[in-house]
Amino acid sequence: MAKSHPFTFSMEKFCVHILGCGSAKPTLSHLPTAQIVELHGKYYMIDCGEGVQVTMQRLGLSMHKIRHIFISHNHGDHIFGLPGLIGTMGLLGRTAQLHIHGPEDIRPFLDTILTHYCNGMDYEVIFHPVCTREHNLIYSDRSVSVYSLPLEHRIACTGFLFREAQSLPHIRREMIDAYNIPVSQINNIKAGASWTTDEGKVLSHEMLTTPAAPARSYAYCSDTAYVPQLVGLIDGVNLLYHEATYGSDSASRAKVTKHCTAAQAASIANGAHAKQLVIGHFSARIKDENSLLEEAKSIFPNTLLACEGLDIDIF
Amino acid sequence: MAKSHPFTFSMEKFCVHILGCGSAKPTLSHLPTAQIVELHGKYYMIDCGEGVQVTMQRLGLSMHKIRHIFISHNHGDHIFGLPGLIGTMGLLGRTAQLHIHGPEDIRPFLDTILTHYCNGMDYEVIFHPVCTREHNLIYSDRSVSVYSLPLEHRIACTGFLFREAQSLPHIRREMIDAYNIPVSQINNIKAGASWTTDEGKVLSHEMLTTPAAPARSYAYCSDTAYVPQLVGLIDGVNLLYHEATYGSDSASRAKVTKHCTAAQAASIANGAHAKQLVIGHFSARIKDENSLLEEAKSIFPNTLLACEGLDIDIF
Numbered sequence: 279m280a281k282s283h284p285f286t287f288s289m290e291k292f293c294v295h296i297l298g299c300g301s302a303k304p305t306l307s308h309l310p311t312a313q314i315v316e317l318h319g320k321y322y323m324i325d326c327g328e329g330v331q332v333t334m335q336r337l338g339l340s341m342h343k344i345r346h347i348f349i350s351h352n353h354g355d356h357i358f359g360l361p362g363l364i365g366t367m368g369l370l371g372r373t374a375q376l377h378i379h380g381p382e383d384i385r386p387f388l389d390t391i392l393t394h395y396c397n398g399m400d401y402e403v404i405f406h407p408v409c410t411r412e413h414n415l416i417y418s419d420r421s422v423s424v425y426s427l428p429l430e431h432r433i434a435c436t437g438f439l440f441r442e443a444q445s446l447p448h449i450r451r452e453m454i455d456a457y458n459i460p461v462s463q464i465n466n467i468k469a470g471a472s473w474t475t476d477e478g479k480v481l482s483h484e485m486l487t488t489p490a491a492p493a494r495s496y497a498y499c500s501d502t503a504y505v506p507q508l509v510g511l512i513d514g515v516n517l518l519y520h521e522a523t524y525g526s527d528s529a530s531r532a533k534v535t536k537h538c539t540a541a542q543a544a545s546i547a548n549g550a551h552a553k554q555l556v557i558g559h560f561s562a563r564i565k566d567e568n569s570l571l572e573e574a575k576s577i578f579p580n581t582l583l584a585c586e587g588l589d590i591d592i593f
Numbered sequence: 594m595a596k597s598h599p600f601t602f603s604m605e606k607f608c609v610h611i612l613g614c615g616s617a618k619p620t621l622s623h624l625p626t627a628q629i630v631e632l633h634g635k636y637y638m639i640d641c642g643e644g645v646q647v648t649m650q651r652l653g654l655s656m657h658k659i660r661h662i663f664i665s666h667n668h669g670d671h672i673f674g675l676p677g678l679i680g681t682m683g684l685l686g687r688t689a690q691l692h693i694h695g696p697e698d699i700r701p702f703l704d705t706i707l708t709h710y711c712n713g714m715d716y717e718v719i720f721h722p723v724c725t726r727e728h729n730l731i732y733s734d735r736s737v738s739v740y741s742l743p744l745e746h747r748i749a750c751t752g753f754l755f756r757e758a759q760s761l762p763h764i765r766r767e768m769i770d771a772y773n774i775p776v777s778q779i780n781n782i783k784a785g786a787s788w789t790t791d792e793g794k795v796l797s798h799e800m801l802t803t804p805a806a807p808a809r810s811y812a813y814c815s816d817t818a819y820v821p822q823l824v825g826l827i828d829g830v831n832l833l834y835h836e837a838t839y840g841s842d843s844a845s846r847a848k849v850t851k852h853c854t855a856a857q858a859a860s861i862a863n864g865a866h867a868k869q870l871v872i873g874h875f876s877a878r879i880k881d882e883n884s885l886l887e888e889a890k891s892i893f894p895n896t897l898l899a900c901e902g903l904d905i906d907i908f
Contacts, residue, residue: 305650355680395668
């Protein structure tokens, strides 16, 4: 995280870059699934469909900023971009560790890549298996905590919930000035301290600060059948990306293939009191994605259609 | 091969579609290596860089027509498109066998793909290892014979020589008409028979036919150091694709990395009496590919620069 000025009030960037939002069969409209979550200057990749390294170049997103990749499940349209990405990072002289989180199923593919294509690479790839049946904290740093979200698909599959770390309250500059409080005390006050003036007057933490903006959150749920239990796990989420592979006219196909309709995605957003929903993972059979959008909006109005190159700010 | 009318004289299509001609580091200018050789209505793929299935869609080339894929070597920029291509062929309901020819090194990657991503697929993938140290016939059908070409790279690597099957001579229609030769005899005459009229006059095969166009050939040599022995193996080739990763100003880098300069590629074309040369596999360091073209043309004038989407007819 860039060191901010003690009086900086603006929110740090928290944004999702959609790199691909198609489903398994490739089309000319969409690339296979991949996203970058940008938070406080760091990139966290979610899923890694084929071609992702070229898409990142086209969108001007540097692969050097990726330290963690979260893979939902071991289907090709979510993982076949990994060999190229890992190899290219090596060619570009990466030295920082790369952490890959995902179901145990992806290990053989990863092992094959690392054994046969990464000799002489100057960086280490570390795999962290994720239990897909539990809602666990799987990673945290000072900017974010990432939790698994149990999904229901044809193979083991997990979603991811990104919870921004709660930032410290903002200092009221006029109070600092009025009472000549030394700048050296600001971090203590932000952290909860009060201040006693030379005259013995106690200025409480609350008098000296205004509350920070609430921490934001992002949930990624793809691929999955309709899992109503999700709503409790992501309650109040700022942005939900939920798969909407089909429309309700293909509800039976959605059920068989363990995918969701747009209405089901919207119903999850609604139940979870999400602030915004973005739907994606569109089937190649969908002729007009606006019909999915309309279907979702009739249940959850603040819905967006994902598309390649879309950046969604979370606030 | 489409059944042709007995009097058809036109040559069958023999063409190379360039799908990608970049090298290992991805750029916005080029995709990693892949080509389709189209011959008599069949597609033979050479190398299979990441993203190839999308490129084929964009160029309107059907992946159903591919029966054989020839892989030169086990570097990611020549093979990382395979998982997606194999998987998508399965999703699209392919039933025809797919044959993959390449060095033994590629087997672990192929095995991992087939074991972990191809369950329930309705078609079979058959691997045919190619010895990279010998010049052997590795495949033939009634349209073509494909030979390996020993190359010299940092790992085992082979080129490929496609030799079109010699087609039968053309029937001289005016002779058939003048002597009332039954249409049923035409295939025999094409195959070498003469014809004796009711009056006992013998019309020789040569009188009844004109020679077929000479069989054409295409050689693919990438990735490789300068291998002057190649010229004897591909003498008289109609079209040579030869890698030209660098210009002569980077000759020492070419030597270390076991690649070629444009001048070396042209020298191979010259020595082999090739009719046309197309150079590719450009390093991401190359700022102006025209300098490579000029360098090659100064030695072998009939040189083309490869680019994605380029179709080169062989005649």
